[in-house]
Amino acid sequence: MRCVRGTAAAVALAVTATACGASATTPKGTFTIGLALEAGGPGDLSYNDVAVSGIDRIRTTAEVRLSQATARPNEPEGDRETRLRTLAQGNRMVIALGPAYTRAVERTAKAFPKVKFLVVDPERCKVSGANVAGACFRTEQGAYLAGAAAALKTKSNVIGFIGGTGYPDAARFQAGYEAGAKATRPDIRILPARYVTTEKEAREAAKQQLDGGADIVFQAAGRPGAAVIAAVAGAGRQVIGSGADQYHLPALASSREHILTSALKRVDLAVFLFFVLSADGFKTGTENYDLKLDGVGYATAGGRLDDVAPRLDALRLALLDRKVKAPATPQK
C-alpha cells in the first residue's frame, strides 16, 4: 500500500481544510477566477505560466472562466488595488502573484468579503483577513538539490547563477543552490550571482558566467530566463531552470538537451488546492509549500540526473529529516 509523499500531504491539506468547514465533495459547476499576474505576464515560461497551468489543472474537476490581468513593472500600489478590485467584481476567487500584492489584496478583500483571495508569495509569508489565504514556498529546498546536482555534474568545477530582479524568491533560489553545491563539493567555485531585468542583461550575464568558466548556470530570472537558457545552451553548456519543469516547455524545445534539471516551484499546486479549499469553504492563513508537500523539488526529465539519483535522493531525505537545512538567504 503505497502513496506518493506529496500526494498524501496535499490531500491531507485538503482534508484539514474540510475539517475547517470546506467542501466534502468535488467542486462542480462553473467557477469564475481572477488571476493577477506579476510583471513578466503570460508567456514568461516560469512564475506566471506555472500559475496559469494551475488554472488548467483546476479544469480537470470543474469548468473555469478565467480573467487575468498583468502588473506593470514598478507600478504604484494604487494600480494593483484597482486591478484587484476589477477582478474581484466579477469573480468568486482572485489569485494574486507576488509579494507586492499583499497589502493591496488585504485592503480589497475587506471590500469584497464574499470573494476568496490567494496571495502567492505574500510578504514575510503572512496574510490577514477572513477571506485571504497565502501560499509560501520553501524554494531553497528544491534549489539546494539542484545545487547538489550541479556540483555532482560539473566538469569545470565552476558554476554560476543568474536571478531576476523582479522574480520573487530569486534570492531563495540562489541561497539554496549555492548551499547545496558547496555542501556536496566544498571546493567548487561559484561565480558571483548576477541579477538581471531585461533579456539583453540576461544574455550579457550568461556570457559573463560562461566566460568565467561556468559549465552549469542556474537561472531564476523569470521572463528573461529564456534568454539565459538560450545563451547557455547555445554555448553547449548546461542550464538549470526554475519554477516550471522547463525541459518540457515547447518554447524551449531547441535548448532541451542542455537543461540539466529545473528547481520546481509548484505554484500550480497551490492554485489548485486553493480552488479545492475555496470552492465551498475556506482555509485562511498561509500554507508552506515545501519538499514534504511536493510544493518544491527538482525535475528529473531528460534523464541527465539518473546516474546521481541515489545521492540526490539521500539528500532529499536528509532535508526532509531536517538533518540538513537549506538557507533561505544567500551566505556571505
Added chain:
Amino acid sequence: MTITAEPDTGTGARRAWAAGPWPLVAACALQVAVRLLPSWGRDFPLIHPDEPGYLLAARWLAGGPGTDFTGMPFYQGGYPLLLAPAYWVTDDPGRVYSIVLVVNALVGALLFPLARAVLLRCGVRPGPASVISWVAALLPATTLYGGLAMSDAVLPVIVLGWLLAADRFVRCGTLGPALLASAPAAYSVTVHARGTIVLLVHAVLLAAMAARGPARRVALIAGAATGAACGAALAFNAWVSGALYPGGSFDLGSTMQDRLTSPSGLLRTVTAASGQLWAMSTGTWGLGAVGLIVAVAVLFRRSSPQPDRIAAALLLATTAGITLASTAALPDEHRVGNFAYGRYIACLSLVYALVGLAALLRRAASARLVAGAIGLMFALGGWLLLYLGERIDTYAVSFYDFPEIGPLGGSYLELRPLVISASAGALLLVLYGLLRWGTPKLAAALLVLNVSLTLVPSSVWRFVEETMPPSALPRTTGGVAIERHAAELDLVEPEPQLVYSRLANAVWWTGLQQFDPAQGPPPGVCTVIVSWPAGVQAAETWPQRPPGWRYQRSGALGALWWVVWYDPACPSGAAQ
C-alpha cells in the same frame, strides 16, 4: 490470573447444531450485509497500486488482458484466483469491483464460525461464544480491509483457519486436521509474502510432531502433502510473476537484508514491529493487548497444558515472523505509518482480540491483567514516540496508514500514540466494566465500537478519493499507450505507479502499451496517456501529436495529473 484454556468437548457445538444450520446461515448472511455496509455503492479501487495489482491479476487469470507491472511490488495470484470469476460475469471494472466486494464479504463472514470455534476452544460457553464471536468478527481490522480488493480481505480467514486446524491436529494427532491445516498454509504462500511465515511456522510444527510423539506418521504424510502443495504454490507464483512482471518485481529482499544486518536497521525493525503490535492492541480496543499477554503467559507457564502452549507458540511465532519480516522489508518511505502499521498484523488481530475476550468472559482476566494490557499499550506507544522523535511531525502521513486507530487519537493527519493508548485503555476499562452487567451489554458495546469505528475511516477514505475522481477515458476502443516515462514503475518515484495502476485497471478492453511521445502513437492506438509536468499547459503536453487528435485533462487525489490524447476518428465504444 487463571487463563488456561479448556478444550472444547464438542457438546456446545452439537447443541447449537441441533437447531439446524439456519441460525448459522442467517448469522453469516447478516455478517455479509454488515461487511458490505462501509463500502456500499463504491465501485472503484481506493488503494493504489495494490488493489489494481490484484484486480489485474484476476483479469488476466480469467483470460482477459494482462499488463506489465515490472518494478512494482509483487501482488500474488492466490487471492485473484477467488476474484477471477467476476471477470467472467462482466468486463466493466466498476461492476467487477462490486462483485469483488461481495466475494470479500462472503469470505469474511466465515470469520464468525471460526471465531466462535476459537472462543469455544478457549473454554467460553456456547451461548456467549456465539454472540461475542459474531460481534468480534466485525473488528475494523477485518471489515475495513474487506472493503478493498486486497489480500488482507481474506488473510484473517486463512490464518485463523490454519491456526484452528493446526491446534486440532496437535490435540488429536489425526490426518484430517493435519491436512486441513496444510491446505491454508500452502495456499497462503500464493496470497501474500506473509503466507511464507505461516508456511514456515507450519513446517516447524510438522517437523516437531514428526520428530517425537504418537502423530509422527501423520505429520510425515501432512509434511509431504504440504511440500507438494507448496511446490505447486511456488510454481503458480512464478507463472503469475513471469506473465505480469516480465522484468521482475520490486526486490524486497535487499532492503530486508540491510535492515537485519546493521544495529540501526535492527533497532528500526524491532521498533516498527512493536509499533505494529501497538497498533493491533489499540485497534482492538485493548482486547488484543490482553490477548497478547495471555498468549505469552500460556507459552511460558509450565503448568499450561502442552497443546495450549503449542497453540500459543504457533500464534506468537507467526506474529513475530510477520511483524519483523514486514517491517524489515519496507523501504524507507519517510512515512509515520511505517512505524505503526496495523495492516500487516491485521490477519492476527481478531485472534488476539478473541483470546482477550475469552479471558474476560471466563472471568480469568483480573484487574491486574487489564491494567497490564493498558500498561503494555502505553509502553509500546511511548517507545514509538521516543524513537520517532521529531519525525512524528516531519514524516508524511497517509489516510491509509492507521485507519483503525486514527479516530482514537482524534486525527488522521498525525499519529498521537499516547492519546490513542489512553483512548484504547479507556475503552478496555469500559468493556471490562460492562462485563459485570452480562455478556449482552459487552456485546452491544463491542458492536457499536466495531461498526462505528469501521464507518469513520471508510467514509474518510471515500472522501479522500472523491476529492478528485479520475475522468473516464474518452474512447473505449482501439489500443491504449502510456508514455514510457509515466510507466516506469519503481518505488523511488512512486507517482507513475499511482497513475499507471489507475489506468491499467480502467482500460478494460485491452492491455496498456508503452510508447515514446517523440515517436508518435504506435499503430492501432486510439488513446495515449502522457505525463503533465509542472508549469506545462495540458494542450502542450504532446507536441508530436498527429493532426486532429484532442486532449482531455485528467487527475486524481489532488496532486496527480496526466493528459489523455485521443483520436476522435476512432469509434467512442460502449460507455462504461
